[in-house]
Amino acid sequence: RYSLTGLIHAPRLRPRFATNFFSTDQFFEDAEHGELPRYSFIEPQIIGWDHNDMHPPFWSAAPGLVWDPPSSVLGGEELLARIYDAVRSASSLHGSNHLNTTLLVTFDEHGGTYDHVPPGTAPAPTAGAPAGQFGFRFDRLGVRIPTIAVSAWVPPRTVVNEEHWATSVIATLREKWRLGPPLTARDAAARTFTDVFTLDSPRTPEDWPEPVARPVPPLHESLVPLDAPLGSHARAVFAGALAxxxxxxxxxxxxxxxxxxxxxxxxxxxxxxxxLFPRLKG
Structure with missing residues (x-):
């Protein structure tokens, strides 16, 4: 129930932990009442048990308690279905609703799916920066990752073939809210998502797809022996958190x-x- 993104960037985000980090339950409540903020970043539960980030768990045959026992990627599908339903059913006459809210779903990896298209070139984030390992200068793209835009203003069955980058998210936010100059040369050159909203009149929620998430298998308590000593991976993770x-x-x-x-x-x-996260207690 805690934010791994927050922990990774704790030195910078620490002052925001008490004011800007809320539970997913708060998101659903705000969506229902038309009170969503202008921008929300929804982070699945990435660390701990019963995580729902669509990421395969870490597992080890070594003795002792592991940090990340076997769990199902269906938990991620169930979370995404609930968020989608919250946006589609948002019908407040004031504030946020399904007409003015876009749900952008993107991933940090390709899930192991083979990509037959060689990555293209792209400007290095910082011109003239020294090369990294193996002489790599961050001047090309990586494998393709899936991204989905959910909006009443996108035509049904739309497939976007224009090239977008991960930094297209930053470019879109900068354009939408006039946040200032580019952070790097990479987001300066990235295409925004603005051109995918092409309808002249919005689609009604009844016309949106209705996905049904498959049941998430329960995590059996025998896989989480809390009375067992810590395994090596769990010790390392806990030590990092305490440090x-x-x-x-x-x-x-x-x-x-x-x-x-x-x-x-x-x-x-x-x-x-x-x-650290007073609003995420539970």
């Missing part, structure tokens, strides 16, 4: 990870994360 708390001067309950059980380590880290 971050120390860096941010957020106290955590003392725990010896070399002897702690899964339950003891979780109690310590949950106490730390509850302090």
């Amino acid at each position: 971050l708390g120390t860096e941010l001067e957020v106290p955590a309950p003392p725990v010896d990870l070399s002897t702690a059980t899964g339950a003891q380590a979780l109690d310590a880290v949950h106490g730390l994360l509850d302090d």
Whole structure:
């Protein structure tokens, strides 16, 4: 229930944890009442048990409790279906609704799907920057990743063939809200998503597709033995979280990870994360 994006960028985002990080339940409530902010970034549960990020879990045959036990990618489909339904059914006469809300679904990876098209060239984010590993200068694109735009202003069964980049998200936000100059040469050259909204009159929600998410299989408790000692991967993850708390001067309950059980380590880290993300407690 905590934000991995927030933790990764904690030195920069720490002042926003108490004011801008909310639960997904808050998103659904705001969508129903027409109170969505002008921009929302929805992050699936990426860390911990029963995660719903469509990412295959880490698994190890090593003894001890693992951080990321087997779970189903169907959890991601179920989450996406609920978000889609919330946008489609948003009918408030004031504020946000299905007519003025766009749901943009994008991914950070291609899910292991083979891509037969060689990546094209692209400007390096920073001209003249030194080369990285193996002489790579970040002057080409990566494999193609899926992206879906859900809006009342997009024609049905639309397939967009124009090339967009991951930085098209940044370019679109900059254009929409006049956020200033480009962050790098990459988003300066990226095509925005503006040209996909081509209808003269909006589609009614009854005309939108109606996906049905498949049931998410439950995670059996035998796969999460919280009374077991920590495995090597779990120890590393918990140690990283506690070290971050120390860096941010957020106290955590003392725990010896070399002897702690899964339950003891979780109690310590949950106490730390509850302090960091006061609106995500639960």
